[in-house]
Amino acid sequence: MAINLFKFSSPATFYPVAGKLIPVFYGLAAILTVIGLYLSFFVAPTDATQGEVYRIIFIHVPAAWMSMFIYLVMAGWAGLGLILNTRLSSMMAQALAPTGAMFTFVALVTGAFWGKLAWGTWWDWDARMTSELILLFLYIGYMSLTAAIDDVRRADKAGAILALVGAVNVPIIYFSVKWWNTLHQGASVSLIRAPSMAKTMLLGMLVMALAAWMYSIAVALSRARLIMLEREKNSAWVQDVLEKKS
Amino acid sequence: MGKLLLTVIRRDLLLAYRRRADVLTTLFFFVIVVSLFPLGVGPEMKTLRLIAPGVVWVAALLASMLSLQRLFAADYQDGTLEQMLLAPQPLAVIVLGKIIAHWMVSGLPLALMAPLLGLQFDLPPEALLVLFAALLLGTPVLSLIGAIGAALTLGVRGGGVLLSLLVLPLYIPALIFGAGAVEAYIAGVSPEGHLSLLAALLIFSGLATPWVTALALRIAME
Numbered sequence: 515m516a517i518n519l520f521k522f523s524s525p526a527t528f529y530p531v532a533g534k535l536i537p538v539f540y541g542l543a544a545i546l547t548v549i550g551l552y553l554s555f556f557v558a559p560t561d562a563t564q565g566e567v568y569r570i571i572f573i574h575v576p577a578a579w580m581s582m583f584i585y586l587v588m589a590g591w592a593g594l595g596l597i598l599n600t601r602l603s604s605m606m607a608q609a610l611a612p613t614g615a616m617f618t619f620v621a622l623v624t625g626a627f628w629g630k631l632a633w634g635t636w637w638d639w640d641a642r643m644t645s646e647l648i649l650l651f652l653y654i655g656y657m658s659l660t661a662a663i664d665d666v667r668r669a670d671k672a673g674a675i676l677a678l679v680g681a682v683n684v685p686i687i688y689f690s691v692k693w694w695n696t697l698h699q700g701a702s703v704s705l706i707r708a709p710s711m712a713k714t715m716l717l718g719m720l721v722m723a724l725a726a727w728m729y730s731i732a733v734a735l736s737r738a739r740l741i742m743l744e745r746e747k748n749s750a751w752v753q754d755v756l757e758k759k760s
Numbered sequence: 761m762g763k764l765l766l767t768v769i770r771r772d773l774l775l776a777y778r779r780r781a782d783v784l785t786t787l788f789f790f791v792i793v794v795s796l797f798p799l800g801v802g803p804e805m806k807t808l809r810l811i812a813p814g815v816v817w818v819a820a821l822l823a824s825m826l827s828l829q830r831l832f833a834a835d836y837q838d839g840t841l842e843q844m845l846l847a848p849q850p851l852a853v854i855v856l857g858k859i860i861a862h863w864m865v866s867g868l869p870l871a872l873m874a875p876l877l878g879l880q881f882d883l884p885p886e887a888l889l890v891l892f893a894a895l896l897l898g899t900p901v902l903s904l905i906g907a908i909g910a911a912l913t914l915g916v917r918g919g920g921v922l923l924s925l926l927v928l929p930l931y932i933p934a935l936i937f938g939a940g941a942v943e944a945y946i947a948g949v950s951p952e953g954h955l956s957l958l959a960a961l962l963i964f965s966g967l968a969t970p971w972v973t974a975l976a977l978r979i980a981m982e
Contacts (some may be wrong), residue, residue, distance in 0.1 A: 649928040658925055663915050671979040672912045674927060675972060683930050684967075690933040690957075694940060724967060 525742040526751040532735045539732035546725035547644075553718035561715075567631045569625050576723035578621040578642075580730060581649060582684075584614035588656075589681040590672035592666075605671035605745070607677065609658055609737035611711045613730050615653035621646055642693035648687055652680040665746055768857025769864075775834070776865040782830060783865045790823040790870050793878045805882045812881035813942035816891060816900075818959055820870050820938075821931050823926050824899060826904040827866040831858060832977070845981055855961040859907050859970065860900075867899030883942075888943045890955075897958040898938040900976050904965040905930050911976035933961060 522528050554572035561568040595604035625643060626636045637643065656676055663669035709712040746752050776783055797815045798808055835841040844854050874895050876889040883891065909927035913919040941954035 564842060575885045614798055648929050651925075655926045655929065659912060659916075662913075662918060662922050664917075668979055668982060671982075672976065673910070675976050675979070676912060679930065679972060682932075686933050686961075687929075690936045 516720060520593065525602055525605070526749070527748055528602055529739060529742055529751070532739050536735050536739075538734065539728045543725050543732055546721055546728060550718055550721035550725050553714060553721055555754035558714045558718050559712055563630055567628065570628045572654065572718050572722045574621060574624040574628060576721050576726040577617045578646065578725055581614055581618035581621050581646065581729075582704045584610050584617060584685070585649060585652070585677075586596040586651065587657050589677040592670075592677040595670055596616050596678075600669075601745075602742075604674065605738050605741045606734065607673065608670070609732070609734045609741055611653055612662075612737070613733050617648060617655065617726070617730075618650040618653060641688060642697045644691045645684070645688045648691075649684065650753060652684070656680070672692060697730060761853060764853055765857045765860075768854050769861045770902060771862030772858055772917075773864060774863065782827075782867070786823050786827045787867050788868045789826060789871060790819050791873065791877065792824060792931045793813065793819040795883065797882065798880065800804055802894040808881045809883060809946070812878060812883050813939040814948075815881070816874055816877060817935050817939040820895060820899060821902065821935060823870060824866055824902040825927055825931075827862070827976060828903075828910045828923060829920055830909055830915055830925070831862050831903075831910045835853075841977070842981060845907075851972040851977065855907065855973045855977065856966075856970040859903050859973075862907075863900045863903040867895075867903055868875075871895035871899055883946075887945050890951050891942045893955060894938045894958060895949070897962055899957060901933060901934045901958070901961050902964050904969040905934075907973040907977055908969055910913070911973045911980055914977070914980040934958065937961070 522531060531542045550572065554569055558569070558589075560566055567588055572749065588607045591603045591610065592607035594600065594604075595607060622643070625646070630636050656709055659676055666728060706732040743755070773820060795809065801807055801811065801880055817948055832841060835844070871892055875892050878888045878891050906923075906927050909923050909930075912926065913923045916922060922951070937954045937957045941951040941958065945951040
């Protein structure tokens with residue numbers, strides 16, 4: 515099995531495989547989005563306390579989940595690239611970063627809208643919001659660092675160290691912000707809803723999260739394919755691919 | 761090991777002493793930034809007392825960040841760093857020595873100067889002591905974490921601004937507990953918890969960051 519996996523770590527082998535996988539994941543993402551949106555807008559009941567406004571949760575929570583999950587996956591790929599020196603791992607890490615940053619941004623914006631309608635404020639220095647904002651800073655730092663270094667190998671490794679240091683720091687930051695916040699103002703707004711969440715609500719949220727997941731895989735693979743072509747432009751297999759296209 | 765550490769510290773301190781102006785620039789930057797806040801916020805002592813810990817800490821963060829580039833830049837340019845990487849002695853220890861020396865010329869002066877600046881903000885004497893203690897524990901954390909950023913951005917285009925982008929988010933825990941200690945004291949709560957957490961951060965980063973920085977340096981010099 516191990517040999518099999520390493521076979522796919524070569525860009526020349528992985529490029530066509532990724533090309534076949536991308537439509538599958540895009541298709542799954544589209545189907546799941548349709549099902550998820552139907553569940554969230556037509557099946558899920560109106561919330562007793564918040565009314566229709568709460569429906570932003572179906573975008574907000576999956577985006578927030580993905581933002582954190584992608585950071586971990588990115589750090590994992592980057593670490594793998596650092597340890598095993600596999601080119602493809604580092605490419606995957608770089609391909610994931612913009613999508614992760616996008617989801618972080620979406621989570622922040624939808625959260626602001628929801629907050630304005632539900633609590634009457636765009637922003638509150640709550641631990642989760644603040645950590646999400648800092649997560650966005652970490653993504654931006656990673657992308658700026660890898661973009662600033664011209665030598666590709668060095669950019670990969672430097673980015674990997676930063677991503678790993680960030681991954682270690684995220685929980686520390688989260689708890690420090692949490693303690694800081696409780697010290698300052700106590701729990702003015704609690705994000706913890708009543709536990710009796712309707713099953714259809716939860717289902718809608720999960721389906722939307724899966725859709726976001728599939729979309730992330732598809733878009734990361736497409737981006738990784740472009741990175742492969744760009745980095746290996748002098749190799750024979752890229753010439754073959756380009757010749758076939760033209 | 762201890763001898764190597766002392767040698768590196770002595771060397772870097774000597775180099776810093778020969779270029780005293782650099783050290784003083786950082787310190788005066790700190791003083792000026794802190795002094796600007798009352799001019800911007802207004803001279804009302806009640807407000808100033810409230811914002812003092814945060815202002816002093818943010819200024820310390822910025823000042824220590826400005827001095828970070830000096831940590832490896834000179835050795836990188838004249839080739840000394842390459843020799844350090846090739847040396848049979850463990851690189852992490854050399855790095856730790858450089859970080860300690862860097863703290864002694866950039867962090868320690870800030871901590872010593874801070875009580876004086878606290879007076880401008882009308883902090884009570886005991887709060888000044890807490891501020892001093894928090895900075896004494898916190899500024900080494902800044903130097904330690906910053907060293908990773910300095911090593912990663914070594915010789916990179918637009919290194920200075922990039923360095924701040926990488927390092928400032930990682931400084932947040934130190935800022936929260938450092939400023940929090942003083943705020944807790946002013947609010948009548950014991951600052952001990954905050955100071956303990958700062959000390960924990962110091963121990964953790966002291967153990968981990970020299971190795972990470974050494975790795976980052978090897979990558980930068982490949």
